[in-house]
Amino acid sequence: MSKKKGFDRTAFAFIAPAFIFFTLFIIVPTVSSFYYSLTSWDGISPDIKFIGLANYKEIFTSDRFRNALGNTVILTVFISIFENAFALGLALLVDNVRWGKNFFRSAFYIPVLISGIVSGFIWKIMYNYNFGTFNAVLGNLGLDSLKQDWLGNSALTLLAIGIVLIWKGAGYYMIIYLASLQSVSVDLIEAAQIDGASPWQRFKSITVPLISGAFTINFTLSLINGLKVFDQINVMTDGGPGFTSETLVYLLYKVGFNEGRQGFGTAVGVMLLFIIIVLNTIQQKFLRSREVQM
Amino acid sequence: MRAKKRVKPKDFVIFAVTLLLAFLFVYPVLFALMSAFKSNGDILKSPVSFPTSLYVQNFKDLFAQSDFLTAILHSLFLTVVSEILIVFIVPMAAYGIERRKSRTTSLVYTYFLAGMMIPFHLYMFPLFKEMKMLHLFGNMAGPIICYIAGSIAFGALLYCSFLKGIPLEIEEAAMIDGCTPFQTFWKVTFPLLGPCTGSMVILNGLGIWNDYLMPYLVLPSGRAKTITVEIAGFVGQYTARWDIVFAGTIISIVPALAIFCMFQKYFVKGVTAGAAKG
Numbered sequence: 001m002s003k004k005k006g007f008d009r010t011a012f013a014f015i016a017p018a019f020i021f022f023t024l025f026i027i028v029p030t031v032s033s034f035y036y037s038l039t040s041w042d043g044i045s046p047d048i049k050f051i052g053l054a055n056y057k058e059i060f061t062s063d064r065f066r067n068a069l070g071n072t073v074i075l076t077v078f079i080s081i082f083e084n085a086f087a088l089g090l091a092l093l094v095d096n097v098r099w100g101k102n103f104f105r106s107a108f109y110i111p112v113l114i115s116g117i118v119s120g121f122i123w124k125i126m127y128n129y130n131f132g133t134f135n136a137v138l139g140n141l142g143l144d145s146l147k148q149d150w151l152g153n154s155a156l157t158l159l160a161i162g163i164v165l166i167w168k169g170a171g172y173y174m175i176i177y178l179a180s181l182q183s184v185s186v187d188l189i190e191a192a193q194i195d196g197a198s199p200w201q202r203f204k205s206i207t208v209p210l211i212s213g214a215f216t217i218n219f220t221l222s223l224i225n226g227l228k229v230f231d232q233i234n235v236m237t238d239g240g241p242g243f244t245s246e247t248l249v250y251l252l253y254k255v256g257f258n259e260g261r262q263g264f265g266t267a268v269g270v271m272l273l274f275i276i277i278v279l280n281t282i283q284q285k286f287l288r289s290r291e292v293q294m
Numbered sequence: 295m296r297a298k299k300r301v302k303p304k305d306f307v308i309f310a311v312t313l314l315l316a317f318l319f320v321y322p323v324l325f326a327l328m329s330a331f332k333s334n335g336d337i338l339k340s341p342v343s344f345p346t347s348l349y350v351q352n353f354k355d356l357f358a359q360s361d362f363l364t365a366i367l368h369s370l371f372l373t374v375v376s377e378i379l380i381v382f383i384v385p386m387a388a389y390g391i392e393r394r395k396s397r398t399t400s401l402v403y404t405y406f407l408a409g410m411m412i413p414f415h416l417y418m419f420p421l422f423k424e425m426k427m428l429h430l431f432g433n434m435a436g437p438i439i440c441y442i443a444g445s446i447a448f449g450a451l452l453y454c455s456f457l458k459g460i461p462l463e464i465e466e467a468a469m470i471d472g473c474t475p476f477q478t479f480w481k482v483t484f485p486l487l488g489p490c491t492g493s494m495v496i497l498n499g500l501g502i503w504n505d506y507l508m509p510y511l512v513l514p515s516g517r518a519k520t521i522t523v524e525i526a527g528f529v530g531q532y533t534a535r536w537d538i539v540f541a542g543t544i545i546s547i548v549p550a551l552a553i554f555c556m557f558q559k560y561f562v563k564g565v566t567a568g569a570a571k572g
Binding site for chain 2: 008010011012013014015017018019021022024025026027028029030032033036041043090093094096097098099100102103104105106107108109110111113114115116117118119121122123124125126130131132133136137140167170171172175176179214217218221224227228230231234235249252253256257262265266269270272273276277280
């Protein structure tokens with residue numbers, strides 16, 4: 001098909017509906033959020049006062065923002081590392097298991113199907129101090145001293161939430177690793193085997209470089225998803241106890257809807273976008289350069 | 295390639311480890327399923343035991359004490375209508391980008407993909423204000439339109455990568471036979487995109503079925519909204535009636551599980567194609 005010169009009416013007609021929806025309901029609100037972040041807008045009243053950079057000044061000096069940023073970083077890094085480690089481990093198991101490959105692949109994917117709210121509720125009950133599964137199992141094992149108020153103990157809250165997220169997400173990343181593992185040529189592995197490479201050497205020197213594309217994708221996805229966690233926190237802790245599980249997204253939501261400060265909330269959102277863009281750029285530079293193309 | 299090899303002890307070890315992990319992964323779902331069929335007393339007394347009989351009082355209470363039926367219908371309506379419109383809009387856009395390649399369409403593609411980085415939470419306050427101005431706030435049209443907008447980035451990526459693998463010759467033949475570009479697309483190309491459409495509808499539909507924040511904030515308050523919103527509401531409201539909430543969670547999980555079992559390969563295709571470099 002020849003390259004069209006000038007205005008392509010057919011292409012325009014095909015693309016226009018999507019372009020209009022996308023622009024009107026994603027780009028316009030995104031761009032206008034930069035403006036609202038410079039106002040003291042409460043979300044309801046029609047008069048919106050321009051206050052310059054005051055929201056950002058508050059962001060950089062407020063302890064609550066620093067706390068939320070810290071929680072977000074801890075949670076996101078924790079999730080990204082363990083989710084990927086877990087997903088890769090599961091993919092290796094499923095790839096090598098002799099019986100029931102499809103069954104296992106489905107089983108590990110099941111948590112992905114469940115909504116954030118529902119998964120948060122199920123785990124909230126399992127974490128319950130008096131009636132939950134964890135403490136019941138510990139009790140049955142005679143380990144009563146290890147019983148915990150998993151979500152109420154501020155030292156454990158983020159960890160407990162992180163575990164739910166890893167459980168819920170690992171299956172998704174496993175599918176991507178698995179597809180990548182299955183595309184690694186058997187010939188290469190066999191050649192290395194004949195040359196006397198140990199299983200670990202084969203994994204390290206052949207498999208890892210060849211699945212690094214999947215690694216980049218998964219790491220990027222899990223970081224971005226980690227930054228956006230909302231539903232589970234909403235159901236399980238509501239940001240508490242105190243502010244121990246309040247992340248940036250949760251802070252944004254709370255100041256916006258409970259405290260009527262949507263201008264400030266939007267400024268927090270702008271910071272979040274900024275973090276995502278920076279992370280994405282670093283990752284592209286750092287991880288992409290290590291990929292091997294076949 | 296993978297001819298029957300001898301069963302080694304290693305195979306049993308891998309199988310046992312995988313089985314154990316699979317059990318741990320599925321356990322929370324099993325736990326919800328078992329609890330939905332137990333009385334509240336039994337859930338509290340013995341959280342890890344199986345239900346003793348088929349106890350359906352939880353479901354009866356759920357529908358008696360809340361307007362859960364409306365919530366189910368709302369969830370269904372939002373998912374189905376959004377997906378129909380998405381299937382109408384997104385593949386066309388991808389076709390325009392991929393088959394009418396020019397500097398402009400490549401730019402549009404990049405523009406769409408940038409949407410993947412923008413978190414919903416960033417723009418939700420201005421979005422709601424805009425929706426109020428357009429009278430899309432407080433009714434079903436609002437979420438549907440936002441779901442369409444939100445599906446474009448991933449959808450364009452998926453369809454564009456899929457279109458690359460579809461030969462041009464068939465389309466050219468149709469054009470020579472006098473089809474307009476639209477006819478060519480809908481009658482010739484679109485049917486060939488079936489697996490891609492399946493993947494997108496399933497992954498995207500699951501996202502809409504499970505969505506919480508949008509219906510919670512946008513749909514009118516004082517009435518049942520969607521399944522997810524009802525469940526979140528129960529968690530606060532019926533702190534002492536877990537049995538009812540578990541019944542609700544099962545109603546939320548079962549359709550997703552059924553669709554997954556029926557269309558597994560589409561899930562796998564969608565996830566892996568979406569992860570491939572665009």
